[in-house]
Amino acid sequence: MIRVDGVAKRFTVRTAGRARLRRSAMTEVQAVRDVSFTARDGVITGLLGPNGAGKTTTLRMLAGLIEPDAGRLVVDGIDVHESPRAAVARLGVLSDARGLYPRLTARENIVYYGALHGMSRDAAHARAEQLAAMLDLRSLLERRTDGFSQGERMKTALARALVHDPPNIVLDEPTNGLDVIATRALRESLRALRGDAAAGKCILFSTHIMQEVERLCDRVVVVADGRTVADGTVGDLLKRTDTEDFEDAFVALAYGAAAGDASTPVLSSDA
Amino acid sequence: MRDALVVWRKELVDALRDRRTLLMVLVSSVLLGPAVLVAVSSLVATLESTAERREVVVAGIDAAPTLRNFLERQAYHVRPAPLDYEAQLRRSVLPDPVVVVPADFESALRRGDSPVVEVVSDASNRRAQAGAARVERLLRGFSRERTVLTLALRGVSVEVLDPLQVESRDLASAQSRAAQFTGMLPFFVLMAVIYGALHAALDTTAGERERGSLEPLLMNPAARWSIVAGKWGAVACVSVLIAILSSISFLPAQWLLRSDTLQAMFRYGPREALLFVVLLIPFAAALSAVLMAVAIRSRTFKEAQASSTVVVLAASLVPLAVVLNPGAESPWQLWVPALAQNVLMTRVLRGEALTWEPIVVPLVGCALLSVLAIAYVARSLRSAALK
Numbered sequence: 001m002i003r004v005d006g007v008a009k010r011f012t013v014r015t016a017g018r019a020r021l022r023r024s025a026m027t028e029v030q031a032v033r034d035v036s037f038t039a040r041d042g043v044i045t046g047l048l049g050p051n052g053a054g055k056t057t058t059l060r061m062l063a064g065l066i067e068p069d070a071g072r073l074v075v076d077g078i079d080v081h082e083s084p085r086a087a088v089a090r091l092g093v094l095s096d097a098r099g100l101y102p103r104l105t106a107r108e109n110i111v112y113y114g115a116l117h118g119m120s121r122d123a124a125h126a127r128a129e130q131l132a133a134m135l136d137l138r139s140l141l142e143r144r145t146d147g148f149s150q151g152e153r154m155k156t157a158l159a160r161a162l163v164h165d166p167p168n169i170v171l172d173e174p175t176n177g178l179d180v181i182a183t184r185a186l187r188e189s190l191r192a193l194r195g196d197a198a199a200g201k202c203i204l205f206s207t208h209i210m211q212e213v214e215r216l217c218d219r220v221v222v223v224a225d226g227r228t229v230a231d232g233t234v235g236d237l238l239k240r241t242d243t244e245d246f247e248d249a250f251v252a253l254a255y256g257a258a259a260g261d262a263s264t265p266v267l268s269s270d271a
Numbered sequence: 272m273r274d275a276l277v278v279w280r281k282e283l284v285d286a287l288r289d290r291r292t293l294l295m296v297l298v299s300s301v302l303l304g305p306a307v308l309v310a311v312s313s314l315v316a317t318l319e320s321t322a323e324r325r326e327v328v329v330a331g332i333d334a335a336p337t338l339r340n341f342l343e344r345q346a347y348h349v350r351p352a353p354l355d356y357e358a359q360l361r362r363s364v365l366p367d368p369v370v371v372v373p374a375d376f377e378s379a380l381r382r383g384d385s386p387v388v389e390v391v392s393d394a395s396n397r398r399a400q401a402g403a404a405r406v407e408r409l410l411r412g413f414s415r416e417r418t419v420l421t422l423a424l425r426g427v428s429v430e431v432l433d434p435l436q437v438e439s440r441d442l443a444s445a446q447s448r449a450a451q452f453t454g455m456l457p458f459f460v461l462m463a464v465i466y467g468a469l470h471a472a473l474d475t476t477a478g479e480r481e482r483g484s485l486e487p488l489l490m491n492p493a494a495r496w497s498i499v500a501g502k503w504g505a506v507a508c509v510s511v512l513i514a515i516l517s518s519i520s521f522l523p524a525q526w527l528l529r530s531d532t533l534q535a536m537f538r539y540g541p542r543e544a545l546l547f548v549v550l551l552i553p554f555a556a557a558l559s560a561v562l563m564a565v566a567i568r569s570r571t572f573k574e575a576q577a578s579s580t581v582v583v584l585a586a587s588l589v590p591l592a593v594v595l596n597p598g599a600e601s602p603w604q605l606w607v608p609a610l611a612q613n614v615l616m617t618r619v620l621r622g623e624a625l626t627w628e629p630i631v632v633p634l635v636g637c638a639l640l641s642v643l644a645i646a647y648v649a650r651s652l653r654s655a656a657l658k
Contacts, residue, residue: 088490089492100484116492
C-alpha cells in the first residue's frame, strides 16, 4: 500500500531570459503543491493529469530521489524520508527514464538489478525466467539490448523493475512510445500482477491518456497544477462531473480546478 | 560492500565488452610506445654506423692532397661529395656533413694563409648534424698536426700550445645513459593509463546519464557510496589492465632494438615492468576518480569528453615539467600525481634503488585525491540522475 499525504515540492530553475552574457536569473517553480492519495493492495490506481501536473515529481519523491518540502510518503507503513532504502526495497519502479545497458543481454540487465536488491544469483536467474515467461520476453533473454525496439525495451525495463517481486509497483507513463499490441500486452501483464486477491499487488501508474485509465484502472486520482483534484472510480468521477464521456469529465476536473480558485474542495469518494 | 562488488562486476563486464574502444586504446597507447622506441633505436643505429664507417664526404678533395693524406692516415675513407650535396642535405637524403675545400687549398696552406675549409651541414638534418662535430674534430686534428710540425721545425716545445690539459670523466652508468633515450617510456605508459581510464570513466557516469539508466539504478536499495565505489573500482581495474599491457609491451620491444649499444644499455626486464605497474596503480585509481568527478557533471558522453580534455591534458603535460626544468628533483614533485609517477619510473629506468618514502608519498597524494573525487561523485549522483 502506498500513502501520499500532502506533499509539496519547489524547484529553482534557471531562466533563459534575455541575459546573453550575464548569468541568467533563477526562478522558483512550484512543481507539486498538495498531492494526497492512497493506492491500495490488489487495486490498480491511475494517476491521471495533464503534462506538467507534477506526476513524475510525485513518483520520484516516492522513490526517494527527491526530498519533499512538505508532506509524507509511506510505503507499506515505511516512511520514505526516514528509511528510504527499506521503502525502495518494497517498490518496483518503472520510471520515465528506462535506459538499459546496451552491451549486456536482457537477462544480464534483469539479474543485475536482482543482485542489487540482495537476491542470490540463482534466485535472480530463476526470477528472470519467470518474468520472461509472463512478459513474453523469452526469445529476447539472451540477446544484447542494443537493437531492441521500444516495446522490447519497455518489457525488459519492466522485468528489471519487478525482479525482486515487489509488493508495490509504480509505473511512470509506461505506455509512452508503445504501439497498440505492446500496450495491450502491458495491460494484460498489469492485470495479471494485480490478479489473485491473496498476492494482490498495489499498482500505481501515471498517465495522461484517458483510454488507459478507463480500460485498466480500478481507481483514478486526478492531478492538475500540482494538486489532487479528484479521487474515485471512473464511474464516480463521471457521476460527480455529470458527464457521459470520461474525457469531458477529466477536462472539467483538471482544467476547471486549475482555472478556478484554490479553495475548491477536493472531490473524494473516500469520505 | 556486497552491492559494491555487484556493481564492480557488472561495470567490468560492460567495459570489457566494449571491444572496439579497447582495441583503439590498445593500438593507440599500448603499441605506440614500443613502436616509437624501435624507431628511435634505428636512428641511434644509423648514427652509430656512420661513426663506424669512418667516412668523410669532401667536395674538391683533388685540390688538397695534404688533407687527403692526413685523413687516410687516420684510417678514414674519403668519399667525393655529390654535386647537389646542398639540396641532398636539405632534404635529409645525405646523412653526412660535407667538407668543402677551396681550389687554392694547397698553395694557401704552403703560404701560411689559413685556407677556409667549410663543414656544411643542415641543423634540421639530424644525422648530418650529429656527424658534423666528429668531422670538425678531425679537421682540428689536421690543423693541430700542421702547427706541431711548424713549431717543431722552429724548435719550440709543443707543450706551449697546451698550458692546460682537459680530460672529461663520465659518471653516468650504462642505465642512466640509456635513460636519455628511454626517458619517453614513462610518458607512453602514463598515456596508456589515461586513455585506458578515460572511456570507462565517462561511460559509467555521463554515459549512464545519457542512456537514462542512472535514475533507475538509484531506485535500488543499494547505498550511493557502494554504487560509486563499484564503478570506481571497475574503471581503475580497466586502467590498471591497460597499464599492465603497456608495461609488458616494452619487454618484446627491446628485442627489436636495432642499436646494439642501446640494447646493451636499456635494462628493462620483468622486474622493471612489475615496478612500473606497482607505481601506476595509485595513479590509475586517482585518475579514474577525477575523471568520474568531471564527467558526472556532464549530461552527455560528448559533453563529458570536452570537459575531461582538461584533465587529460593536465595529466599528460605535468610530467613535462621535468623535461622543461631539468635539474634536481624537488620533494614537492612526489606530491603531484602523474609527475610523481614519471619521476619514479625514470628512477627505475636509471636503475636507482627505490626506498619506501618515494613510494608512500605519491600513494598518500593519490589516495587523498581519490577520496575527494569519489565523495564528490557520490554527492552529485542523485541530482545528476534527475537532470
